[in-house]
Amino acid sequence: MISDSVPAQAPEPEPTGGTPSITPAPRPRWLIPGAATVVVLAVAIGLIVGLTLIARRPGGAIGAASYVPADSAIYYELRLDLPGDQRAALRAFLGHFPLLEGDKYLTDQLDEQLDKMTTALPSGYRYSTDVKPWFDGRLAFAFVRYPSMLSGATTAVPDVLVLAGVKDAAAATTFTDRVRTEVTKAGATVTSTSHAGVTIWSATGGTTETAAGIPQQFAWAITADQVVAGTSTDLVSKALDSHSGAQPSLASRDEFTAGLSRLPADRVLTASVDTKALFAQIQTDLASAQPSAAAILSQLAAQSPTFGVTGARFENDRFVMDSGATLPAAAAANTDRGLAAETPEDAIFFADGPSVGKGLANGVTYLKGILAASGGIRTQQLDQVESALGGDFGSFVSWMGDTALVAGDTKGAPWVGLISKPTDAQAARSKLLQLQSLLQLAGANGGPRVQVSQADHAGTSITTIQFEASNDMPAWVSTLQYAVTDQRVVIGSGSSFVASVLDMQSGNSLAASLRFRTALDGVGGSPNAGEFWFDLTALRTALEPLLPAEGQQVYQTSVKPWVAPFDYMVAANKTDGQQVESRIAIVVK
Numbered sequence: 001m002i003s004d005s006v007p008a009q010a011p012e013p014e015p016t017g018g019t020p021s022i023t024p025a026p027r028p029r030w031l032i033p034g035a036a037t038v039v040v041l042a043v044a045i046g047l048i049v050g051l052t053l054i055a056r057r058p059g060g061a062i063g064a065a066s067y068v069p070a071d072s073a074i075y076y077e078l079r080l081d082l083p084g085d086q087r088a089a090l091r092a093f094l095g096h097f098p099l100l101e102g103d104k105y106l107t108d109q110l111d112e113q114l115d116k117m118t119t120a121l122p123s124g125y126r127y128s129t130d131v132k133p134w135f136d137g138r139l140a141f142a143f144v145r146y147p148s149m150l151s152g153a154t155t156a157v158p159d160v161l162v163l164a165g166v167k168d169a170a171a172a173t174t175f176t177d178r179v180r181t182e183v184t185k186a187g188a189t190v191t192s193t194s195h196a197g198v199t200i201w202s203a204t205g206g207t208t209e210t211a212a213g214i215p216q217q218f219a220w221a222i223t224a225d226q227v228v229a230g231t232s233t234d235l236v237s238k239a240l241d242s243h244s245g246a247q248p249s250l251a252s253r254d255e256f257t258a259g260l261s262r263l264p265a266d267r268v269l270t271a272s273v274d275t276k277a278l279f280a281q282i283q284t285d286l287a288s289a290q291p292s293a294a295a296i297l298s299q300l301a302a303q304s305p306t307f308g309v310t311g312a313r314f315e316n317d318r319f320v321m322d323s324g325a326t327l328p329a330a331a332a333a334n335t336d337r338g339l340a341a342e343t344p345e346d347a348i349f350f351a352d353g354p355s356v357g358k359g360l361a362n363g364v365t366y367l368k369g370i371l372a373a374s375g376g377i378r379t380q381q382l383d384q385v386e387s388a389l390g391g392d393f394g395s396f397v398s399w400m401g402d403t404a405l406v407a408g409d410t411k412g413a414p415w416v417g418l419i420s421k422p423t424d425a426q427a428a429r430s431k432l433l434q435l436q437s438l439l440q441l442a443g444a445n446g447g448p449r450v451q452v453s454q455a456d457h458a459g460t461s462i463t464t465i466q467f468e469a470s471n472d473m474p475a476w477v478s479t480l481q482y483a484v485t486d487q488r489v490v491i492g493s494g495s496s497f498v499a500s501v502l503d504m505q506s507g508n509s510l511a512a513s514l515r516f517r518t519a520l521d522g523v524g525g526s527p528n529a530g531e532f533w534f535d536l537t538a539l540r541t542a543l544e545p546l547l548p549a550e551g552q553q554v555y556q557t558s559v560k561p562w563v564a565p566f567d568y569m570v571a572a573n574k575t576d577g578q579q580v581e582s583r584i585a586i587v588v589k
Helices: 031-044 063-067 084-094 109-118 127-131 169-185 235-245 254-261 275-289 291-302 357-376 378-390 425-444 497-502 515-522 534-546 549-563
Strands: 074-079 135-145 159-166 189-195 199-210 217-220 226-230 268-272 307-314 318-326 345-354 400-410 413-422 449-455 460-467 479-484 488-492 530-535 566-577 579-588
Touching: 063 074, 063 135, 063 159, 063 226, 063 235, 109 127, 135 413, 159 235, 159 460, 169 199, 169 217, 199 307, 199 566, 217 235, 235 530, 235 549, 254 268, 254 307, 268 515, 275 291, 275 307, 291 357, 291 488, 307 345, 345 534, 357 400, 378 425, 400 449, 400 534, 413 425, 413 497, 425 460, 425 479, 425 515, 460 497, 479 497, 515 566, 534 549, 534 566
Parallel strands: none
Antiparallel strands: 074 135, 074 268, 135 159, 159 226, 189 199, 199 217, 217 226, 268 307, 307 318, 318 579, 345 400, 345 530, 400 413, 413 488, 449 460, 460 479, 479 488, 530 566, 566 579
């Protein structure tokens, strides 16, 4: 939750001198977006190099969220001031990259670099003198509402807020006054109004309009702790009302505060997504354009997360993202599915989850309905395809229970495979046989020729489907195998993966790897509701021999030092009733 209170906004003094003069001249279409960019680019420029050098602030407080309307679809805040332990953790993280001079990003040297960048902007802005004196290191963005996508819609400009933290309101005012003067000289119309004791400035392009016929506008206001900028005066007014409590804010929304309470206090990124609001807008569009598609989307929305909050932080040798989302119904329980124990130890990629078939079948049904409703594919055509397949599309995956998708490289031979615990082994046999027959039929009608054979492997039949291929095509591309037992369905490329899974001894599996177990423990361990493993070191090792000789020197000197430190990515989901929490880590060595 938000641990620090947000300073109350103070009324800003009304400007003197009246409304700036207006130059009645044709204005380029990029004028107002360019003006908006100037206001925030001097702040956001720090993102180019990663960080700005600002005094540390207490972690955990999200003051900008108090200005964001509660029903905003997307929000994220960057803490460039590196709260709490994040400066030391980032220094350690950057130290894993031998070509990276960390001091340039974590000392006063950064000011010099940013000054060189910002002086390239119009009117010679300098970061150290124009931005740093007032910017406190917090930069936030809120996507409040996106425009209708329907043809002829008049609300073509999205509602977007940009918020920059302020530590010196007077210095911020001086900076924005300078920007306002430059915008006016460029021919924009600049006006002011007062809302709740705060001056709101707005710049419009006058005769210049968007494609939908709406005047381009950019508005901003300065309070005691924020530069509040948005795509309209009304939006900035709404942000001020949210902060004052006249309207609900994101910071007061229960789902948001509950999500924050589960995140580490010190972090460099906080984000939230209101999935329900996004779906609602899309459904509104579809309801008038394609009612049948809107109904299908409504069913999908009813099973999707309603609201999610994410935080990201550095932890010395890793970059970690923690997320939490609320589901409309109870999620699958945390279990140990045991699929990593059946996966080869040299797997480069591994991802598993419970009851995969049910979710895939639902997804196929929704997609089929949307395609039919869109008019791109007629229902009759879909029916004909399903008739040829011998069943609806969803039935070809609905038999999957706990399932893992895996990939790897064994002695230079890549492989990709699927390991699944079938909920109905007979259905799995039937559907795989149907697909096999279709491939043979396609080969007989002009497609790639297919040869099918069966072989016994310790009492289990392995079916091999060999596609006609050119001489230089490797076996892992042209060969597909599968085997079905009452306990397992194994499908894979090449001629060795299926047999290796059937013969798997637990001591030789991915689950037995100390490196994998340690990585998984770092994101919550098992049992869980799904896990993910991506061995970046193994992937690099597999790809390096494939580089052409003429490119080896450039790779070794200019590329490898940047990619070699990346060790692996790992993630796990945990469920608790309707709450799903996940942790993702990118680890360096």
